[in-house]
Each structure stands twice: as structure tokens, then as C-alpha cells.
Amino acid sequence: AQSVTQLDSHVSVSEGTPVLLRCNYSSSYSPSLFWYVQHPNKGLQLLLKYTSAATLVKGINGFEAEFKKSETSFHLTKPSAHMSDAAEYFCVVSDGYGGATNKLIFGTGTLLAVQP
Amino acid sequence: GAVVSQHPSWVICKSGTSVKIECRSLDFQATTMFWYRQFPKQSLMLMATSNEGSKATYEQGVEKDKFLINHASLTLSTLTVTSAHPEDSSFYICSAIKAATRSRETQYFGPGTRLLVL
Numbered sequence: 001a002q003s004v005t006q007l008d009s010h011v012s013v014s015e016g017t018p019v020l021l022r023c024n025y026s027s028s029y030s031p032s033l034f035w036y037v038q039h040p041n042k043g044l045q046l047l048l049k050y051t052s053a054a055t056l057v058k059g060i061n062g063f064e065a066e067f068k069k070s071e072t073s074f075h076l077t078k079p080s081a082h083m084s085d086a087a088e089y090f091c092v093v094s095d096g097y098g099g100a101t102n103k104l105i106f107g108t109g110t111l112l113a114v115q116p
Numbered sequence: 117g118a119v120v121s122q123h124p125s126w127v128i129c130k131s132g133t134s135v136k137i138e139c140r141s142l143d144f145q146a147t148t149m150f151w152y153r154q155f156p157k158q159s160l161m162l163m164a165t166s167n168e169g170s171k172a173t174y175e176q177g178v179e180k181d182k183f184l185i186n187h188a189s190l191t192l193s194t195l196t197v198t199s200a201h202p203e204d205s206s207f208y209i210c211s212a213i214k215a216a217t218r219s220r221e222t223q224y225f226g227p228g229t230r231l232l233v234l
Contacts, residue, residue: 009157042227043228049221104220
């Protein structure tokens with residue numbers, strides 16, 4: 001069965017410093033992986049997704065993630081944090097082959113705080 | 117585009133009453149919508165898949181008679197929590213995929229509804 005583990009429930013960074021949110025996955029085949037962000041009172045928004053193309057995936061708002069099969073990781077990074085990045089971030093794996101029946105499996109989330 | 121709304125954003129009800137939560141796709145048609153539940157400090161868990169014009173598909177362990185789902189139009193799905201009890205208190209989130217999209221991987225999420233049952 002597919003699963004994701006987000007290693008940190010809370011991460012705090014200073015504005016302008018790098019962001020690293022860690023995610024490890026478990027999958028019996030090449031997975032589709034996603035990062036979603038949820039701002040207060042807003043719906044989850046897709047930041048980026050990996051679907052077996054380039055291992056370094058660029059997303060919106062300057063975020064990127066690198067798929068590392070040897071480490072079963074899909075960590076989310078951003079070179080310089082902005083106050084508006086403060087939100088909850090979810091690492092997600094698809095349990096299928098991208099077809100009409102697969103489900104999204106969510107991690108427990110990482111709350112990112114950005115200090116001025 | 118691709119905005120999903122939920123109403124209400126939060127609700128408090130007495131134990132034993134029923135609560136209806138609406139999920140609407142505002143600027144697209146959605147033949148399939150999903151209902152998730154999130155307990156504090158836990159993952160979003162898929163409860164059921166709502167298909168327009170047909171019966172919902174429930175995940176294992178989710179009581180279909182307790183969580184009634186209706187998807188009567190291409191832009192609206194409702195979740196009714198019947199005879200709610202305090203253990204049903206949770207954050208309910210819906211998502212939708214655009215009609216004619218075969219993959220379920222691109223889902224658009226609503227902002228969620230927080231339910232508190234006293």
C-alpha cells in the first residue's frame with residue numbers, strides 16, 4: 001500500500017531563509033507524488049506534482065521538490081521564505097497509476113511558520 | 117478558475133440532530149466529487165466518492181447510512197451527517213474533478229467545514 005510520512009509537524013523559519021519540508025513515501029511502484037498547501041480558511045491548493053518525468057519538479061510560488069528514489073523522499077524546498085508562505089503543507093501520494101480509480105493518500109501535514 | 121466552495125464553513129449542532137454540508141464547484145462542472153474527513157493532527161481520510169446521478173461509493177469503515185451523500189447536479193454534492201454524535205466532530209473537506217477528466221489526481225478542494233457536535 002502507498003503511504004507518505006511527513007517528518008516534521010511544525011517548521012519555523014525566518015523570512016528570507018530557506019525552507020525544507022520533508023516527506024518520505026512508500027510505494028510498491030513508481031508513484032505520483034504531490035505537495036498541497038492550505039492557507040487558513042482556503043481550500044488545499046496544488047503546489048506541484050511528480051509523475052515520473054523530471055525528478056526535479058518546479059511548482060508555484062518558487063517551490064520545488066526533488067524525487068529521490070534511492071532515498072524514497074520527495075522533500076519540498078524554497079530558497080527564500082516569504083511571510084505569505086506561512087501555511088500547512090501536505091505531501092500526497094496517489095495509490096494508482098493516474099487513472100480513473102486511484103485515490104490520494106495524504107500525509108499528516110507540516111505547519112510552516114515564517115518569522116519576520 | 118476551478119473554485120470549490122463549501123457551506124457552511126462551520127457548524128455546531130446538538131447530539132442526535134442531522135447536519136447538511138454543501139460542496140459546490142463554482143466555475144466548472146464536476147461529475148465526481150470526493151468527501152474527506154480530517155481529525156486534529158491527522159491526515160485527510162477519504163470517506164466517499166460522489167458521482168453525479170448515481171450512488172456514492174463509500175470507503176471501508178464509513179457508514180453509508182450515517183453519512184448520506186447526494187450529487188444531484190454537476191455542480192453540487194451534499195453530505196448529510198445523520199444523528200450526529202460528538203465523535204462525528206471533525207473537519208470535512210470536499211474536492212472535485214472537472215467533468216471529462218479521467219484522472220483523479222487533479223482535484224480541486226473546498227475550504228472545509230468544521231463540525232462540532234455537542
